[in-house]
Amino acid sequence: MRVTDTGDLxxxxxxxxxxxxxxxxxxxxDGVGDFAGLAHRIDYLAELGVTCLWLMPFYPTPDRDDGYDITDFYGVDSRLGHLGDLVEVIRIAKDRGIRVIADLVINHTSDQHPWFKAARSSVTSPYRDFYVWRDEAPEEDAEPVFPDQETSNWELDEKTGQYYQHIFYKHQPDLNVAxxxxxxxxxxxxxxxxxxxxxxxxxxAVPFLLDTDGIVGGPEALPDPHAYLRSLRAFLGRRTGDGVLLGEVNLPRDEQALYFGGADGEDGDELTMQFDFIAMQNLYLSMARQDATPLADALRSRPAGHPDSQWANFVRNHDELTLDKLSDAEREEVFAAFGPDESxxxxxxxxxxxxxPMVGGDPRRVRMVYSLLFTLPGTPVLxxxxxxxxxxxxDLDGRLAVRxxxxxxxxxxGGFSAAKPSRMRTPIVEGGFGPQHVNVETQRRDPDSLLNFIRSLVRHYRNSPEFGWGEFEVLDQALPSVLAHRLRxxxxxxxxxxxxxxxxxxxxxxxxGIDGDASLNDMLDGGxxxxxxxxxxxxxxxxxxxxxxxxIRHPDTTQY
Incomplete structure (x- = not known):
């Protein structure tokens, strides 16, 4: 085991x-999860080996977008508890060696936020310029992010006769960061x-935060949006010294690099980390083809960036499993393999x-994918x-299906709540993947369970700093179905x-680079x-x- 002082990193x-x-x-x-419940499950996360807990939005909300429509950035939604409950979770997590980060949703608010209510009350409101307004919606407009829900990125406010911008839903007006x-x-x-x-x-949604094309005055109102991102990173550094900005940036590689800082990400003064959407999407293409080449090419295409920047790897997140960076033909391959029904x-x-469920419950494929997650260069996110x-x-709409x-x-x-099913905020999964067949309690007692397998992966990952810190290289070899990579x-x-x-x-x-007596020791089975x-x-x-x-390089035992 090699131990490193990660320090500020x-x-x-x-x-x-x-x-x-x-x-x-x-x-x-009451049918809704809460901070008191989370506090009683921190030990479970510590047992799993988690070192950083990411909380999805917990702020007061009308809950029309699963909490991303916020009415108060400084509070806790009363359904989940109160501020003291959150502080207790942070304290318990810290005692267990777990840091806590939270969603920072600053490209929009709820239309019920006091700022927007004031802004739409009058064109002379001091909060009017907190949002983006136009007398007429632009003739040429980007396609809505949610095309099944919205037909435009602009909505007429009848009281004032102007249109406000909403890149997401019409009930989420965009903030004017200029x-x-x-x-x-x-x-x-x-x-x-x-x-x-x-x-x-x-x-x-970092790119939308920095997109100033729609704001009054155009890009001239905020000439260098990335300077603003640098200022947020600097502010974080001044306040914490070792805080992290983990950014959602689903863009092509050359544009992703800019969000680390510098044309090639070499400055490292903007986002600390980014999710690797390109690798994730090509992982599923590789799985569909049983060919590792797409994933290998995606990994090779990563910008070198600054040594203090980091990629975050993931198999699944809380949104739709987007495949938008694949070609139409590639996307259809993945749909055919893992989601053939329109539902x-x-x-x-x-x-x-x-x-x-995508792989028919095949434990071999599931375990191979999570093994890969913990060995890819970067930080794993579950x-x-x-x-x-x-x-x-x-049966649930869109992104709610996995929530x-x-x-x-x-x-x-499923042990989540003793409430009547009619009071449950979200129904439990039924069928072969329901709690009768898939649950923590049963898997804790089974040494061969997926839970114990993941715990083992976490342990080996944390004992091998090369995965998070190392210099990465895809190794050339003749089998298209195999990905072999090295970290030093x-x-x-x-x-x-x-x-x-x-x-x-x-x-x-x-x-x-091998020159002399050496061997490969298998960390998982000891071979x-x-x-x-x-x-x-x-x-x-x-x-x-x-x-x-x-x-393992063996010492030279030749006697002279």
Whole structure:
């Protein structure tokens, strides 16, 4: 085991766990999860090995967009508890070695927010310029983000006769970040939550936040939007020293790099971390084809960036599983393999499914994918329930299909709540992936369960800082179905091998830089594979097999 002092860069080797408080644990049995319930489950997260808890929005809300329509950035929704309950969760998590970050949703508010109510009351309101207004909607407009719900990004406010911009839903008017008063307010929002103990933020929809084309005065009103992002990063640094901005940036590679800072991300003074949407989408294409090439190409295309920047890897998140960066033909391949019914697709670009049902519950494929997640260069992010193999509820609309209650046991409501089913905010998954078959309690007692498998992966990942810190390289080899990659850091070297095919393979692998007596030690099963003096190895892989291999260089024992 190699131990490193991560210092201010703790997030380089973190294990991030995302959850929605209202669907995790209901302690007062009103059908809605709450902070009291979460507080009683922090030990479960510590047992899993989580080191960073990401909270989806918990702010007061009319709840027309699962909490992303916010009426008060400084409060806690009363359904979930109160501010003291949140502070208690942060304190307990800190005691268990878990940092807490939260969603920072600053591109829009709810139309019920006091700012917007004041803004629409009069064109002379001091809050008018907190939002984006025009006398006429533009003739040329970008396609709405949710084309099944909205036909335009502009909505007429009948009282004042002007149109306001809403990139998302019409009940979520866009904030005008070109207004220095809005920027000051955003800094205050960050400051309050950092003061209460948060270690940073997951920043929602960052490209939309910095898109100034629609604002009054055009781009001239905020000539350098990235300067604003740099200022947020600097503010975070001044307040915490080691806080994180984890950004949602679903853009092509060259544009992604800009959000780290600098043309190639080399400055590292904007977002601390970004989700790798390109790799995620190509992971599913590789799975559909049983060919690792798309994923390998996506990983090779990552900008080098600044050494202190980091990619966040994920298999599933709380939104639709977007495939928008694939070609139309590639997207259809993934749809055909994993979501052939229209009920499984959304917006023409994504899937509303979790991984286990996509692969027919095949444990080999599920375990291969999560093994890959923890070995990809970067920081792994889990969405609640992934560690036990939860499924989705396709009877729920769109993205809500994967936001079902956590399944704690096989009892009523999956142990999430003792409320009557009629009072449940969201129904439990039924069928083969329901709590009778998939739950924490049963899997805790089963040493061969997915839960214990994920715990093992987390343990090995945390004992191998190369995965989070190392220099990354895809290794050339002859099998298209196999991804072999290497990470080197601080004298340590690990190699991960994953077989995307259902057929067993024998991998012939040349490892550059080996000169002398060395071996590959399997971190998962303890086996040893001998290397030739030139670094050649033959590695057997079962169908959907995977190996975590540490390069061990043996000392020269020649006697002189």
């Amino acid at each position: 703790w997030w380089k080797s973190a294990v991030v766990y995302c959850l929605d408080v209202e669907t995790f644990m209901d302690w007062n049995n 207004n220095p008063l809005v920027r000051d307010e955003i800094a205050k929002i960050m400051g309050v939550w950092l003061q209460l103990g948060l270690s940073g933020f997951r920043v929602d 499984m697709q959304v917006y023409g670009r994504g899937l509303t499914r979790r991984l286990p 969405f609640y329930g992934e560690e036990i193999g939860m499924g989705e509820n396709l 079902t209650p956590m399944q704690w046991n096989a009892g009523k409501n 850091w601080n004298g340590g070297e690990v190699i991960a091998v994953h077989n995307f095919s259902s057929e067993a393979k024998e991998l012939s692998l040349d490892i550059p 040893v594979i001998d290397l030739t003096a030139s670094g050649h190895a033959v590695i057997p892989l079962v169908g959907y097999g995977y190996r975590w291999l540490r390069v």
